[in-house]
Amino acid sequence: MLIHKHAILGLLLATLVYLTDAGRCSWEINVTEHDQFLLMPSPVQANESCWWRLHAVEEGHHVVMKVRNEHNLTGCPRTLAVYDGHNSSDPLLAEICATEKMSIASSGRTLYVDMEQANTFAETRINILVHAVRECGGQLTSFGTYTELTSPGYPLDYYRNLYCSWVINTESESETVILKLTDVDMDQSDMCKNGAVTIYNSNSSDESLLLGRFCKTAYTGSIVQSSQNTLKIEFSANVSSPGTYRGFKLQFYSVAEKSCNFTTELVENTSMFIYSPGYPNSYYNDLHCLWDLWTPNEMDIVLEVVDSELEGSNPSCSEDAVTVWRQYKKVETFCGTSTPNFTIPDGLKVMFTTRPAVGKKGFRMKLTAGKQNITPSCGNQNLTVVQSDRYLVSPGYPMAFERRLHVDCLWTLTSSDPDMMVHIEVLDSQMDGYRDCDSSDKVYVYDGPDTTAAVIQIWCGNMKPVVQSSGSTLTVRFVTTDRRLRRGFKLKYTETREPFSCGGQISVTNSSEQYLVSPGYPGNYRRNMKCVWILRSPQNTRIYINVRKSSIGDGNICTDSYVSVRNGANEYSKEIGVFCGEAGPYYISSGNVMSVILHTGPGSVKQGFLLEYISGSYHDPYDCGGHIHLNSTVTFCRLTSPGYFSNYYFDMKCVWVIETNNQNLQVSTERVDITFSPSCREEYLTLNDGSLSQPSLIGKFCGQLQFQKEFVTSGKEMVVTFQSRRPNNVHSGFSVLVVDGDFEACTLQEQMAWDTITYITSPNYPFNYPRNVHCSWRLDTDGDADMAVQLTVISLNITKVSTACDSNYLEVFDGYDPSSQSLARWCGAGQDHDVLSSSGRYLFLKFDTSYDTPNTGFNVSIKRIFSPQASRNGLIIGIAVGATAGVFVLVAIGYHVVRRGSCFQSDTIAHRTNLRRFFYKNTHQ
Incomplete structure (x- = not known):
């Protein structure tokens, strides 16, 4: 006959139970760490009560009672009352049905259980297991390696009515504790009221130093870290919590502070x-x-x-x-x-x-x-405006960050006094949209009680405008698309009698997407306005503003409507720029304060401007120029005007001194766009060959230079200077490239002379030629031996060192190279309009300079003409041909006279001779 295993175990354990003489179903039981079953008579008589007093044998132990329904009983034939002490006068922990599953622990060493039978006879079985557990909690030490800690009984059910507290300290005071929860399985009650794992950033239960309270199931590993070298863990479980749960498992270790x-x-x-x-x-x-x-x-x-x-x-x-x-x-x-x-x-x-x-x-x-749970509720849509500050926020602000919501809210703001106006100031704005606010989330402001009134402001993105009604009512409409919303907006509204004044103080941070817009943008601004904005950034920073959109005034003549940008805290500070029209410049302040002043005139109105501002460690644009040394590591540099390619500033003077370890420097003008003035007197870019103490001007530019021009210095040093004044509109400035090396200012150049005039100039003309250069030109008539080269001096100004012109000169040779006959050598000045020609198809020019002070050099013109030698040869041939023809004519005449007896006269001969001469002249003209 088979006997149930639980019955056998129960009989074996019964021999170890101390049974008192208190009735047929009342027991005093000493509990150890080994499991024991609670025994009772079966069947139990109707209305019969039984009790157990469970006492932990060893100090520092709790009694744990586990109720297990393994027979799938239904109903509640027996009720267990559990008391935290010796008898029913101690605190009642729970009244549970004997068919439930639960583990309950005593707070001390004793637990009292009272069972009441229903008023009917019942043949029921109950499975109650008891054992003693050590007290939980205590002092722990954290090391650099993982230490594991679990709730009592883990991974089996944790015990109700249990409180455990552990304080973890690091080995060193210069360390902190990192704790990782690897498993939490507890009753997921609201606010963790049925129990939790609570972690504190100290050795006490100070709620102001709470690190976290966990009762939800978390398997993926939540991490907390103490700020100092101590951390406290508390574990508690409420008796009223239903069901069975594992408790927790965690790891902790220490790291450097x-x-x-x-x-x-x-x-x-x-x-x-x-x-x-x-x-x-x-x-x-x-x-x-x-x-x-x-x-x-x-x-x-x-x-x-x-x-x-x-x-x-x-x-x-x-x-x-x-x-x-x-x-x-x-x-x-x-x-x-x-x-x-x-x-x-x-x-x-x-x-x-x-x-x-x-x-x-x-x-x-x-x-x-x-x-x-954010719903697009617009809230109260009829707002009363008073003199004290009140606030309006978009639905869900600031919780609507990147949500997909469709919102269309309308608020009417009405002044409490009909004689006052409504003034609003946008404090925060973060929405989709940029520049023109097209097809984006946006806010409309209407100058009246509804949307039929005129629109006086539209904003989107990060714009923060200031708006004021003309009457006592103003309407705000917030419309979003189906895109993701950002934070939304927050604005302040008040009533006022003061007329609308634009401008104000702006704090500039290093955050991107900070915008300033003209009143009404992207709608039109008003006529005859003057707005002054003072932008301030933290000390030791500068302000960068970039004009993203501009539509101001008529064209680029900044006289009627324009924006002035100044270095300082008011409209009288140093002006660094003016923009209007469709310009898009950028500016950098010299300090941490910058003023932006909008002037609008009586003319046509436009959209206005949108500019972005930010603070940072920007280079002061007025601190331009400097000393640049090129060497084997740094072989070139590119010089640009401050603000290039957008705009340069007013009243700037930048001087760069460039030196090289190599032979000389080559300068290329990549782009020049500087306000034009006659002779470049007002604004200019100059290139000087030599040092600051001995400069030689080799180039001066203003206006627009669309082609690249190259210059070569005489030696190892040059000076580049940029001067600006006050342009009427925005110019981009200049860019030049300086490269070091071993460059020749000029070499032998082959050049053709044509029937039309062409010009040859000294290097850098009309500016100074380089020192110690040797230039030559071979001029050719394109292979025609009957043609020659004619040279005319247009201008000549070469430094004269001696009367022999033996160091700085221009020399002309009648032939292929300088071994040919010298026709002329010039130096000094005053040879203008001198003309000479080659005897053949070639003419050779040689230009030599020394280290003496250079001058502007020369400008000569050349063209192709008939060779004089060819003219002399033609004359001789013509005479010979003419003589032969004359003899032939005389013979013919004589023959005619003999035959015809005619006579002839001497004037007839003279006429024939003139004909011959006429023929020659026509042939060789």
Whole structure:
């Protein structure tokens, strides 16, 4: 006969149970760490009660009672009342049905169980197992390797009415504790009220230093880190929690105090905290912390900065700073005592950097993951405007970050006093859209009680306009597409009697996408306005503004409507630029303050402007020029005007001195676009051969130079100078390329002379020729031996060193090379209009200079003519032919006279001779 295994085990254990003389179903039981079954009479009589007093034999132990229904009983024939002590006068822990499954632990060494039978006879079985467990919690030490910690009973069911507390300390005070939850399986109750694993950033249960409270199932590994060398873990389980759960398993280890980089998953609807290293004491210098936080299933992360005390001040945050990133895009940077909060989908990165300066308390930020239930509710759409500040935000602001919502909200803002106007100032704006706000999320502002009124402002993107109604009512309409929304907008509204004044103070940060727009943009601005904006950035930074869109005035004549940009805090500061028309310049301030002044005249109105501004460590454009040394490593440099290719500034003078270790320098003018003035007196680019103390002008430019021109210096040094004044419109400036090497200013040049006039000039003409150059030109009539080269001196100004012209001169040779006969040698000045010709098809020019002070050089013209030698030969041949013809004529005449008896006269001979001469002249003219 087979006997059930549980019955056999029960009989064996019964021999170990101490049974008192308290009735047929009441027991006093000593409990050890070994499992024991609770026995009872079976069947139990109707209305019969039984009790057990369970007592842990060893100190430092709890009693655990496990109720197991392995027979799939239904209903509740027996009820168990469990008391945390010796009898029913102690705290009642639970009243449970004997058919449930549950594990309950005593808080001390004793547990009292009272069972009441139903009022009917029942043949039921109950499976209750008891054993003793050691007290949980205590002091632990963290090392550089993983240590594992689990809840009591893990991975089997954890016990109700159990509280465990562990304090973990690192071996060294210069270390922190990193804790990784690898498994959490508990009753997922709201606010973890039925039990949780709670972690504190200290050795106490201080809620202000909470690191995280977990009761949701989390298998992927959530990570928290202490800010100092101590961390506390608490584990609690409420008796009323239904079901069976494993509890938790975690790992902990220690790292250096400046090691503050980890990647972790955020559990849905569970908050955890990040602390700066050292918090709440001062943080450390030269930190670079990066926390990578992500969520599964495209949940949102709500980041709330609870406490912040960092070195530096917003918005620059040039000292210590916390930067929040979404993927590779910066969301926000904060420092000082700023405590921002925002919602970011999917995941984010938090970066904390410090400099070697005084450390502050640091920060504490709370992170929660979950599905944010944001509905596009417009809220109260009829708003009363009073003199105190009130605020209007877009639906879901700022939680609508990158959501797909379609919103169309209309708000009517009405002044409490009909004689006052409505003034709104946009404080924050982050929406889709750019420049003209076409096909994007946008806000319309109507100058009246509904959308039939005139539109006085449209904004989108990051624009932050200031708008004011002309009457007592103003209407705001917010319209979005089906694209992802950004943060939305926040604006401040008040009522006022003051007339609308544009302009104001603007704080400039190093964040991108900060925009300034003219009033009404992208609608038209008003006539006869003057707006002054003062832009300020942090100390030791400069302001960069880039005009993204401009439509101002009529054309590029900046007289009626224009924008003036100045270096300073008012409209009387040094002006660095003016733009109008369709110009798109950019400017950089010399300090941390810049003024932008809009002037509109009585003429036609246009769209206005949109400019982007940002602060940073930009180079002062007025600090231009400098000394450049070219060598074997740096063989070239490109010089450009400040602001190239957009625009240069007013009243600039830049001087560059370029030197080389090589023989000389070659300069190429790649582009010149400078305001033109006669003789380039006002604005110019000059190239000087030589040093600052002994310059020789070899080039001067203004206006527009569309072709490249090259210059070669005489030696190892040159000077480039750029001077600007006040152009009437925007010019791009210049770009020149300087290369070092061993260049020849000029070599032997072969040049043809044609019937039309061409010109030959000295190098750099009409500016100074280089020192110590040797130039030559071989001029040819294209192979025609009957033609010659005629040279005419147009201008000549060569430094005369001696009367013999033996060091600086221009010499002309009648032939193929300088071994031919010299026709002339010139130096000095005053040979203008001298003319000479070659005797044959070639003419050779030689130009030599010394190290003496150079001059402008020469300009000569050449053309092809008939050779004089060919003319003399023609004359001789003509005479010979004529004589022969004359003899033939005389013979013919004589023959005629003899035959005809005719007579002839001498004037007839003279006439024939004249005919011959006429023929010659016509032939060789």
